[in-house]
Amino acid sequence: MMMYRRHFIAAATSAATVLPALPAFALTEASAERLINSLVGDINGVIASGKGESAMFRDFERIFAKYSDTSYIAAYAMGVDGRSASNGQKRAFSKAFQGYISRKYGRRFREFIGGRLEVKGVRKVKNWFEVETTAFLRGESPFAVTFHVSDRSGRDLFFNMFIEGVNLLLTERTEIGALIDRNGGNIDAMISDLGKLG
Amino acid sequence: MGIWNNRINYVYRISNGDFALSLFYRARRAAILLLAVGSLAACATSDQRQAQPDGVFDPYEAQNRRIHAFNRGLDRAVVRPAAVGYSTVLPDEIEDSISHFAKNLGEPSVVVNSLLQGDARGAGISTVRFLTNSVLGIFGLFDVASDFQIPQHDTDFGETLYVWGVGEGAYVELPLLGPSTARNTTGKVVDLFTNPLSYMVDSPEQYYGTVAAAASGLSRRGRFSDTVDSILYESADSYAQARLIWLQNRRFELGDTGSAAEIDPFALDTEGF
Numbered sequence: 001m002m003m004y005r006r007h008f009i010a011a012a013t014s015a016a017t018v019l020p021a022l023p024a025f026a027l028t029e030a031s032a033e034r035l036i037n038s039l040v041g042d043i044n045g046v047i048a049s050g051k052g053e054s055a056m057f058r059d060f061e062r063i064f065a066k067y068s069d070t071s072y073i074a075a076y077a078m079g080v081d082g083r084s085a086s087n088g089q090k091r092a093f094s095k096a097f098q099g100y101i102s103r104k105y106g107r108r109f110r111e112f113i114g115g116r117l118e119v120k121g122v123r124k125v126k127n128w129f130e131v132e133t134t135a136f137l138r139g140e141s142p143f144a145v146t147f148h149v150s151d152r153s154g155r156d157l158f159f160n161m162f163i164e165g166v167n168l169l170l171t172e173r174t175e176i177g178a179l180i181d182r183n184g185g186n187i188d189a190m191i192s193d194l195g196k197l198g
Numbered sequence: 199m200g201i202w203n204n205r206i207n208y209v210y211r212i213s214n215g216d217f218a219l220s221l222f223y224r225a226r227r228a229a230i231l232l233l234a235v236g237s238l239a240a241c242a243t244s245d246q247r248q249a250q251p252d253g254v255f256d257p258y259e260a261q262n263r264r265i266h267a268f269n270r271g272l273d274r275a276v277v278r279p280a281a282v283g284y285s286t287v288l289p290d291e292i293e294d295s296i297s298h299f300a301k302n303l304g305e306p307s308v309v310v311n312s313l314l315q316g317d318a319r320g321a322g323i324s325t326v327r328f329l330t331n332s333v334l335g336i337f338g339l340f341d342v343a344s345d346f347q348i349p350q351h352d353t354d355f356g357e358t359l360y361v362w363g364v365g366e367g368a369y370v371e372l373p374l375l376g377p378s379t380a381r382n383t384t385g386k387v388v389d390l391f392t393n394p395l396s397y398m399v400d401s402p403e404q405y406y407g408t409v410a411a412a413a414s415g416l417s418r419r420g421r422f423s424d425t426v427d428s429i430l431y432e433s434a435d436s437y438a439q440a441r442l443i444w445l446q447n448r449r450f451e452l453g454d455t456g457s458a459a460e461i462d463p464f465a466l467d468t469e470g471f
Contacts, residue, residue: 071471072463082471090470107424128463139290141350150463159463165450168441169461170252174442178435197432 008131027151032129061102069157285420300337302409305394356385377444
């Protein structure tokens with residue numbers, strides 16, 4: 001009896017000491033939640049910094065690059081047109097797209113001044129995790145912001161975001177598609193337009 | 199009522215919308231029932247939404263785009279300047295009070311629709327809100343119910359139709375009222391009749407609510423001006439953006455997100471990006 005208990009305690013302690021040391025390649029509810037908590041902390045930090053607009057956009061671009069699966073989001077936004085793009089065009093597009101997203105959503109985050117995001121819960125959906133948060137903004141009723149997190153790239157990153165059901169990936173694919181159409185299918189012209197938008 | 203709800207669903211639609219609603223109320227004794235029957239028939243085609251890869255079923259796109267151009271012109275020339283002016287001139291507290299007043303007058307309609315949906319809890323919440331705000335909130339000018347932690351509850355006949363199993367139908371952009379679907383349009387028409395208050399109050403008092411609703415729409419258009427402007431004037435295709443955002447948000451409100459929300463992160467080639 002004593003034996004078993006000692007074994008059990010030993011096993012439990014070694015598991016506890018070993019587990020945190022493992023690389024975070026297995027995405028879990030806890031790690032998905034940690035990612036979003038850290039993201040929320042960084043966003044709140046930038047908002048609270050009171051920096052000028054362009055400095056804030058640069059910070060948001062860094063946050064976007066750090067926490068989101070940028071290559072996935074860019075590839076999704078480009079859609080089927082991505083198949084005909086050269087590697088140079090893909091790279092240029094990814095870069096322009098990151099700046100565009102930071103400006104566009106960074107401007108939205110300005111409305112977060114004095115507000116906060118709170119993580120409400122995490123659930124597994126197929127091979128990714130859904131992290132639900134609630135945004136509390138001044139003078140507005142709370143609303144839902146949801147992140148989808150995966151470890152597709154080898155790191156835990158978010159690849160989609162929903163604001164009250166409005167999906168970042170679909171919205172940006174529509175926008176990029178329209179931009180390509182407006183430029184008569186010319187991808188280089190679309191990329192140069194993208195640099196001026198957002 | 200969240201961010202998009204406030205911004206797209208209301209702002210964009212009501213930017214043009216509530217404003218027009220007053221005209222709409224006046225015309226409601228006209229051949230509105232005919233329209234209701236007509237658009238309800240159009241709802242039957244809703245399953246075709248599933249067949250579209252992006253979840254958008256828009257067979258009347260050419261016509262819708264013409265209406266969108268008209269709405270955008272109207273917003274630029276009339277609604278936006280009026281809204282920005284209204285929002286700038288009036289103190290926020292007064293704007294809020296007017297919006298609360300309008301919302302409170304709509305509460306009986308929410309009760310009726312909740313009952314039609316078999317949602318006793320929702321009907322209860324809205325009844326309590328209506329009584330609390332009408333009495334303690336002085337005819338609804340103050341949202342005392344929220345101060346008492348009574349949750350918000352909102353619904354309409356469009357949702358009732360959804361609960362009853364009616365399909366979404368084709369996407370339509372309505373003149374003045376903005377993005378909608380066949381089912382939602384039918385709901386709007388029927389909702390002209392679902393507010394018990396409108397049968398109890400005589401004119402001209404009847405129009406107080408309408409005027410307040412129009413003002414409340416202007417207030418939202420003014421306050422969330424940046425977001426609405428970014429969709430209407432800064433996107434590459436404002437029609438497609440407004441359509442997608444509105445549809446997603448409306449489905450989210452109804453709890454009808456379906457498979458469009460599930461995008462498998464592993465099913466895409468990101469080589470080179």
